[in-house]
Amino acid sequence: MVKMLSLEDAMDKLGIVTDSRNIQISNTTAVAGVVSIATAITLYKMYSKPKKPSPAGCKTIKDLPNPPTRFLLGNLYQVGLKEILSTLENYAWKYGTAYNYFFGPWPIVILSSPAAVDQFFKERPHNIRRSFNTEKVFEDSNIAGLFSMEGEQWRHSRNWMAPQLTHAKVNKASRVITNHLLALKSDMEQRSKRNEGIHQKWFPRTDQQTGSSDAWPETVRYDPDDLVHEITAYRHYAFSVIVDFAFAHDNSNLFSPTLFEDMKVIFDVVRRRAAIPFSYWKYGIRTASDRKFDQVIADLKGSIKHIIDNYNPEDFKNDSDKMSTMLESLWFAAQEDDAITERSGISTARKAAKRVSIDDVIGNLITAIIAGYVNNSPNFGASSDTTSNTLHIITYFLSCHPEVQRKLHEETDRILGRPEKRANYTAEELYALFEVDIVKQFPYTWAVIQESNRLMPVAALIDGKLTKDLVLDNVFLPKGTTVFAMSRVAAFRACPTPEPFKFKPERWIESTPEQRRLHEKLSWGFGGGPRVCPGRHLAGMELVGALAVVISLFDVQPMEEPFSAPNVIEGMDLTSLLLNANLRYLPRYQVQQ
Numbered sequence: 168m169v170k171m172l173s174l175e176d177a178m179d180k181l182g183i184v185t186d187s188r189n190i191q192i193s194n195t196t197a198v199a200g201v202v203s204i205a206t207a208i209t210l211y212k213m214y215s216k217p218k219k220p221s222p223a224g225c226k227t228i229k230d231l232p233n234p235p236t237r238f239l240l241g242n243l244y245q246v247g248l249k250e251i252l253s254t255l256e257n258y259a260w261k262y263g264t265a266y267n268y269f270f271g272p273w274p275i276v277i278l279s280s281p282a283a284v285d286q287f288f289k290e291r292p293h294n295i296r297r298s299f300n301t302e303k304v305f306e307d308s309n310i311a312g313l314f315s316m317e318g319e320q321w322r323h324s325r326n327w328m329a330p331q332l333t334h335a336k337v338n339k340a341s342r343v344i345t346n347h348l349l350a351l352k353s354d355m356e357q358r359s360k361r362n363e364g365i366h367q368k369w370f371p372r373t374d375q376q377t378g379s380s381d382a383w384p385e386t387v388r389y390d391p392d393d394l395v396h397e398i399t400a401y402r403h404y405a406f407s408v409i410v411d412f413a414f415a416h417d418n419s420n421l422f423s424p425t426l427f428e429d430m431k432v433i434f435d436v437v438r439r440r441a442a443i444p445f446s447y448w449k450y451g452i453r454t455a456s457d458r459k460f461d462q463v464i465a466d467l468k469g470s471i472k473h474i475i476d477n478y479n480p481e482d483f484k485n486d487s488d489k490m491s492t493m494l495e496s497l498w499f500a501a502q503e504d505d506a507i508t509e510r511s512g513i514s515t516a517r518k519a520a521k522r523v524s525i526d527d528v529i530g531n532l533i534t535a536i537i538a539g540y541v542n543n544s545p546n547f548g549a550s551s552d553t554t555s556n557t558l559h560i561i562t563y564f565l566s567c568h569p570e571v572q573r574k575l576h577e578e579t580d581r582i583l584g585r586p587e588k589r590a591n592y593t594a595e596e597l598y599a600l601f602e603v604d605i606v607k608q609f610p611y612t613w614a615v616i617q618e619s620n621r622l623m624p625v626a627a628l629i630d631g632k633l634t635k636d637l638v639l640d641n642v643f644l645p646k647g648t649t650v651f652a653m654s655r656v657a658a659f660r661a662c663p664t665p666e667p668f669k670f671k672p673e674r675w676i677e678s679t680p681e682q683r684r685l686h687e688k689l690s691w692g693f694g695g696g697p698r699v700c701p702g703r704h705l706a707g708m709e710l711v712g713a714l715a716v717v718i719s720l721f722d723v724q725p726m727e728e729p730f731s732a733p734n735v736i737e738g739m740d741l742t743s744l745l746l747n748a749n750l751r752y753l754p755r756y757q758v759q760q
């Protein structure tokens with residue numbers, strides 16, 4: 168007999184608190200029912216529509232190859248969500264520049280020719296929108312911002328957000344990041360100490376062993392449980408820079424001290440909500456994390472409102488050299504104070520900002536944190552930190568390429584001084600050494616970042632749904648088609664320099680002007696077209712700062728592990744995350760205890 172239980176009971180079992188509802192259902196019947204109805208509706212919609220004629224000479228979706236499918240499951244049986252990117256990329260190499268992948272009965276067109284990916288980026292957001300329910304989830308969660316918006320709303324937000332993140336504006340932020348660099352240095356010293364402790368435990372010095380000459384001293388005490396995957400130091404750094412840049416100006420006590428931890432709940436909840444096809448939380452159904460989410464958002468909004476209410480415009484007027492935070496700039500733009508808005512470099516945003524509501528400002532500031540700290544790709548439940556994962560990936564590449572690391576050390580030592588000296592710089596001393604544009608100041612360091620982004624971008628795949636019929640790379644795709652643009656594969660296909668799969672930062676410096684131009688064109692680590700990452704200049708400065716000032720103080724090496732240890736792999740949701748990359752950070756200077 169099928170056990171009947173109320174929705175409330177079921178949700179309670181799952182840790183979900185409901186308002187008083189008393190719908191009687193059985194688990195399996197309900198799930199089977201929903202799946203069957205959804206499938207039937209989809210199949211009906213797919214096959215009842217009159218087929219549109221495709222332009223002459225174009226392929227259609229039906230002409231595209233696909234990996235072998237199973238009834239109703241499509242290709243889903245072949246892959247877990249974690250391996251989705253590597254699976255889709257391998258198929259792209261096997262099936263070519265355009266193929267179908269079936270998510271159950273739903274075909275998704277996977278594009279990986281440079282021409283198609285380039286056009287995909289250019290067509291967004293007008294003719295291609297984000298797929299799945301990104302816009303709705305953010306909107307229903309009251310945190311709509313640039314990342315999730317579409318259409319006119321997106322254009323409007325982009326018009327006033329992008330000017331806050333220009334190259335010129337970001338260059339003024341080098342003073343802001345110096346303090347955070349010093350904090351990162353001391354975090355890295357801790358991390359170095361901890362990992363060296365593990366190393367010493369695994370490989371105790373044999374001359375300290377006792378026992379008779381025919382004893383078998385235990386010279387290796389490797390224990391994989393000693394290792395923890397954590398990039399907290401990088402996360403803290405990325406988080407404090409973006410919070411400072413967006414609103415706080417070195418005044419972190421404007422926010423709750425637990426904000427860093429609390430933000431995680433935002434990402435977790437948004438991710439979960441995106442995976443569920445209806446906005447359950449709007450109907451009083453709430454898990455503990457949904458309630459925590461509401462509280463964190465309310466606190467955040469309260470803090471931002473408090474900053475706005477207590478803001479003294481004179482502070483800004485009296486210090487014209489100071490970089491305005493995004494919040495200040497937006498505040499002034501909204502006040503229509505022409506003199507000040509011009510000085511803060513946002514006059515182009517003024518018109519757009521006039522119509523900005525406090526909720527728009529808040530939503531977009533939260534978006535900046537989400538996108539700058541965590542690239543939350545809600546479509547598939549992916550969540551991976553953009554800046555901090557990029558830093559982790561780069562340090563891993565450095566550990567595998569000592570000759571590249573040596574060149575990076577040469578550049579940074581030449582510009583900033585020997586490690587012994589610069590390890591003790593104050594924030595002011597460090598700031599004095601920075602040129603206006605630190606990305607240009609450290610060309611080799613920047614080439615290392617570009618090369619790492621080419622090989623392992625945090626977003627190697629970007630999704631979209633067509634809002635009108637389009638021909639992409641000679642394939643006719645009707646309105647409503649979901650496409651994935653495989654930007655990494657596309658960039659590899661047209662790599663203008665030899666050995667495309669190798670880590671060679673020199674290709675960004677020593678190649679011909681034509682090769683470099685092509686590399687830049689194919690460089691989609693920050694997306695492309697109108698929706699290109701507006702935070703890329705800030706991210707560039709953060710990354711160069713961290714590598715040049717902090718990471719280069721250490722000799723980064725892989726932890727010594729046996730062959731039985733798990734391989735380093737590119738773990739995936741939809742964004743890259745390096746797994747099993749355990750590193751040693753050997754200081755190149757005497758660390759003060």
Ligand code: HEM
Pocket residue numbers: 313314315325332409534535536538539540542553554557625626629630691692693694695697698699700701702703705706
């Ligand atoms: C290494 C660090 C970063 C990487 C690799 C990165 C990468 C990307 C990529 C690939 C996109 C395009 C996603 C898509 O179109 O679907 C994007 C969009 C975006 N990024 Fe970044 N990002 C980084 C840092 C930042 C920072 C620091 C900020 C904030 C200041 C930021 C704000 C945004 C926003 C708001 C969008 C959405 C733009 C739109 O849809 O118009 N990102 N980022």
